[in-house]
Amino acid sequence: xxxxxxxxxxxxxxxxxxxxxxxxxxxxxxxxxxxxxxxxxxxxxxxxxxxxxxxxxxxxxxxxxxxxxxxxxxxxxxxxxxxxxxxxxxxxxxxxxxxxxxxxxxxxxx
Amino acid sequence: xxxxxxxxxxxxxxxxxxxxxxxxxxxxxxxxxxxxxxxxxxxxxxxxxxxxxxxxxxxxxxxxxxxxxxxxxxxxxxxxxxxxxxxxxxxxxxxxxxxxxxxxxxxxxxxxx
Numbered sequence: 001x002x003x004x005x006x007x008x009x010x011x012x013x014x015x016x017x018x019x020x021x022x023x024x025x026x027x028x029x030x031x032x033x034x035x036x037x038x039x040x041x042x043x044x045x046x047x048x049x050x051x052x053x054x055x056x057x058x059x060x061x062x063x064x065x066x067x068x069x070x071x072x073x074x075x076x077x078x079x080x081x082x083x084x085x086x087x088x089x090x091x092x093x094x095x096x097x098x099x100x101x102x103x104x105x106x107x108x109x110x
Numbered sequence: 111x112x113x114x115x116x117x118x119x120x121x122x123x124x125x126x127x128x129x130x131x132x133x134x135x136x137x138x139x140x141x142x143x144x145x146x147x148x149x150x151x152x153x154x155x156x157x158x159x160x161x162x163x164x165x166x167x168x169x170x171x172x173x174x175x176x177x178x179x180x181x182x183x184x185x186x187x188x189x190x191x192x193x194x195x196x197x198x199x200x201x202x203x204x205x206x207x208x209x210x211x212x213x214x215x216x217x218x219x220x221x222x223x
Contacts, residue, residue, distance in 0.1 A: 008150070034211070043200060043214035044153070087152065098212075100145075102152035 001026055004090050006101040014109050017078045021104045023088030024070045027097075033071045034089040035062055038103065044087055047073075078108045113137070114215035116201055122221045129188040131218050133201030141204045142184035143212065144168075144176060146197040153200065159184055191222045 006023045013019045025033075033050035048055065050062040050071045061074040071088055085103040092099075117132035133142065141160050145153040145168075155168030157176040165176050173195060177185045184203075188195055198219050202212040 004152075043216055045214070046211045049211075098155065100153035102150055 002102075003027060004088060004099045004101040006086075006088055006104045008102060008104060010105040010107055012107045012109060013078055015078055015080060017108075018074065018076045019078055019106065020072055020074045021086055021088075021106075022070050022072050023090075023101050023104075024068075025090045025099075026069070027090070027092050028066075028069065030069075030090045030092045032091040033062075033064055034091075035060075035071075035073050036087040036089060036100075038085045038087055040084075044100075047086070075106075078106075080108050080110060082106060083108045114201055114203055114213050116199075116215040116218050118218050119216060120219050120221075122223065123188075123191050124223050125192060127188075127191050127222075129191050129220065129222075131186040131188075131199055131201075131220070133184045133186070133203075133215055134182055135184075135201075135203040135213070135215075136182065137203060137205065137213065138181065139203035139205045139213075140181070142178065143202040143204075144174075144184065144186045145200045145202065146170070146195075147200055147217075148197050156186065191220075193222050196220060196222045 035047040036044040037047045038044040050064050054063045059076045063072045087103045088101040090099050114135045143158040144156040147153045159165045159178040175187045200217045201215040204210045204212045
């Protein structure tokens with residue numbers, strides 16, 4: 001089993017739709033979590049951190065469920081510009097251990 | 111504006127050649143990383159460095175070495191390139207705690223023939 005797993009998609013949604021991605025992790029000692037966005041043929045860039053209390057940034061909401069060991073990303077009112085690959089990142093204490101998920105591809109259609 | 115640059119966007123080398131990939135950051139970050147990205151596998155950490163002349167192995171260090179002689183520069187070396195090292199190579203840097211945001215360079219797409 002992979003340490004961090006994501007549904008590769010692709011998710012094809014119309015503009016204005018709400019879409020959600022999950023990312024599961026296997027190590028219960030994981031401490032910090034992020035969502036990165038990667039556009040086609042570009043480098044990953046931080047989208048948002050994920051906190052235990054959940055956090056929101058405009059149309060984006062990130063949640064952490066420690067009991068079930070997953071993080072989620074919700075995108076409301078999807079825009080064409082949201083089309084990208086979304087990578088979840090899980091950090092574990094006890095030595096540097098940052099694991100990137102393989103990513104979930106999102107296509108938003110007009 | 112933060113910036114991480116990589117020496118080449120595209121590189122084609124032959125099997126057995128020694129390959130140098132250079133990464134420079136202008137943010138005075140302590141931590142620097144080398145990843146490779148392959149379809150379906152995501153980013154995998156090759157090596158990282160948390161200080162000048164310091165290096166730590168990541169998940170897939172075999173066949174690679176690194177050098178960090180100056181704070182702003184982190185080099186990845188393929189001692190004898192092989193076809194299974196054909197990949198996208200991404201450099202990143204971060205400040206402070208190792209779990210802080212990483213800033214990535216544009217990547218080098220290396221093809222080994």
